[in-house]
Amino acid sequence: xxxxxxxxxxxxxxxxxxxxxxxxxxxxxxxxxxxxxxxxxxxxxxxxxxxxxxxxxxxxxxxxxxxxxxxxxxxxxxxxxxxxxxxxxxxxxxxxxxxxxxxxxxxxxxxxxxxxxxxxxxxxxxxxxxxxxxxxxxxxxxxxxxxxxxxxxxxxxxxx
Amino acid sequence: xxxxxxxxxxxxxxxxxxxxxxxxxxxxxxxxxxxxxxxxxxxxxxxxxxxxxxxxxxxxxxxxxxxxxxxxxxxxxxxxxxxxxxxxxxxxxxxxxxxxxxxxxxxxxxxxxxxxxxxxxxxxxxxxxxxxxxxxxxxxxxxxxxxxxxxxxxxxxxxxxxxxxxxxxxxxxxxxxxxxxxxxxxxxxxxxxxxxxxxxxxxxxxxxxxxxxxxxxxxxxxxxxxxxxxxxxxxxxxxxxxxxxxxxxxxxxxxxxxxxxxx
Amino acid sequence: xxxxxxxxxxxxxxxxxxxxxxxxxxxxxxxxxxxxxxxxxxxxxxxxxxxxxxxxxxxxxxxxxxxxxxxxxxxxxxxxxxxxxxxxxxxxxxxxxxxxxxxxxx
Numbered sequence: 001x002x003x004x005x006x007x008x009x010x011x012x013x014x015x016x017x018x019x020x021x022x023x024x025x026x027x028x029x030x031x032x033x034x035x036x037x038x039x040x041x042x043x044x045x046x047x048x049x050x051x052x053x054x055x056x057x058x059x060x061x062x063x064x065x066x067x068x069x070x071x072x073x074x075x076x077x078x079x080x081x082x083x084x085x086x087x088x089x090x091x092x093x094x095x096x097x098x099x100x101x102x103x104x105x106x107x108x109x110x111x112x113x114x115x116x117x118x119x120x121x122x123x124x125x126x127x128x129x130x131x132x133x134x135x136x137x138x139x140x141x142x143x144x145x146x147x148x149x150x151x152x153x154x155x156x157x158x159x160x
Numbered sequence: 161x162x163x164x165x166x167x168x169x170x171x172x173x174x175x176x177x178x179x180x181x182x183x184x185x186x187x188x189x190x191x192x193x194x195x196x197x198x199x200x201x202x203x204x205x206x207x208x209x210x211x212x213x214x215x216x217x218x219x220x221x222x223x224x225x226x227x228x229x230x231x232x233x234x235x236x237x238x239x240x241x242x243x244x245x246x247x248x249x250x251x252x253x254x255x256x257x258x259x260x261x262x263x264x265x266x267x268x269x270x271x272x273x274x275x276x277x278x279x280x281x282x283x284x285x286x287x288x289x290x291x292x293x294x295x296x297x298x299x300x301x302x303x304x305x306x307x308x309x310x311x312x313x314x315x316x317x318x319x320x321x322x323x324x325x326x327x328x329x330x331x332x333x334x335x336x337x338x339x340x341x342x343x344x345x346x347x348x349x350x351x352x353x354x355x356x357x358x359x360x361x362x363x364x365x366x367x368x369x370x371x372x373x374x375x376x377x378x379x380x381x382x383x384x385x386x387x388x389x390x391x392x393x394x395x396x397x398x399x400x401x402x403x404x405x406x407x408x409x410x411x412x413x414x415x416x417x418x419x420x421x422x423x
Numbered sequence: 424x425x426x427x428x429x430x431x432x433x434x435x436x437x438x439x440x441x442x443x444x445x446x447x448x449x450x451x452x453x454x455x456x457x458x459x460x461x462x463x464x465x466x467x468x469x470x471x472x473x474x475x476x477x478x479x480x481x482x483x484x485x486x487x488x489x490x491x492x493x494x495x496x497x498x499x500x501x502x503x504x505x506x507x508x509x510x511x512x513x514x515x516x517x518x519x520x521x522x523x524x525x526x527x528x529x
Contacts, residue, residue, distance in 0.1 A: 067201045067423040068369040071491040098489050099455050107483040111476065113440035113501040120491040122453070150353050212430035212444040215493040221426050372492035
């Protein structure tokens, strides 16, 4: 990942924040995102290969406006009876603006009872988060959600 | 310079600031006080209210281990003298800061824990803001969860609470802002897209999403001071203790929520 | 040993789908942050989380730096028989920590 030699967003936002009189908006302590939607597509393909992905069956639950990108509650649930005859084998979550496109990859089986899990993720910027589910019949389904990541006002510098 | 001589735009600018800078801060009426939990997102509140999802509970669990660990030259644990934490520490966190003998100076809960550690266990004090001290404070604080804050403004406490109030109401820093201007006068309004809370310290030590860690009220205040471009007081400074004292008195009667989760 | 909190319902009916919640203390350092000197703080994350039920794997998650600090993972499993659920977290250095919880299935 190339390190770009330009003013970081943090610097620009801090300058803007000082003018705004808030005491400086500071971007999250993650380096300016270098990921792009194209990088995310590459990551998706490297995980699931060339299979067709159909939109549907996958519900991604994230707050539409995020209070702090450091910790965003995230629940994925997939429509499946989870029986030996037909179940979700894997669920992968991807993002398009963090420095890295993968978020989590989960493996399940019929013993799960429910194709659903929750975690807390980091989001570096407002973006679309995508979840892809792999079924035991070899089909792939996806769902996505747009999230706005706000910056908390009056964030102190990393002073301890 | 008469009012007529001041350019229109400058007058409008001054007028706008006049709205947020009254001469005396308006104290929040007791029945209008609300926990900072009311000013966070529903998801963050849900995280706080679920003990199996609240990251502050990791610190509480660490605190339980420390409570039961032998320490110092006495080789005694907190439990050896205090017994069951739920009984012996019930309501304790709700009463701090407090003025303690023999010096007649106020201490917060963290300092009180260290006093016992040094004097009674004959162990070294925990470093301020250390993982251990935060864990023990969170564990003891948890024993007061749901109980009303019981800090009183009487007797020896009076002058320290008054000193804390003076700091709270004093403009400071490059932005020339007082705590009161945001937290007494403009709570519930937005600052750069975020709701301003009343700054009621009901849940300390808190797990703060911004820190990705547990931290004390002193840490939070130092951060706030830095954000308004004021020089933060050092950890343990009398000014911070006085401020804590005032803030806990200001929150008297409100329920303890330790360990709270904040953005 | 990192502090971990596990919530498993102590009892369940046979065939009931139960929710399991796990929380572990870990900085999950992304590797993208810089320290006070400007030098990058190296990545340090948990990479793998596995749950087995009486020895059989019922849940597996591969974690990336985008998982928040102090990882919280909750999931479901069918209560099949009484026994032990074992939870293991493995970091990028290959260190594994295991914690167990008992379940009684009626």
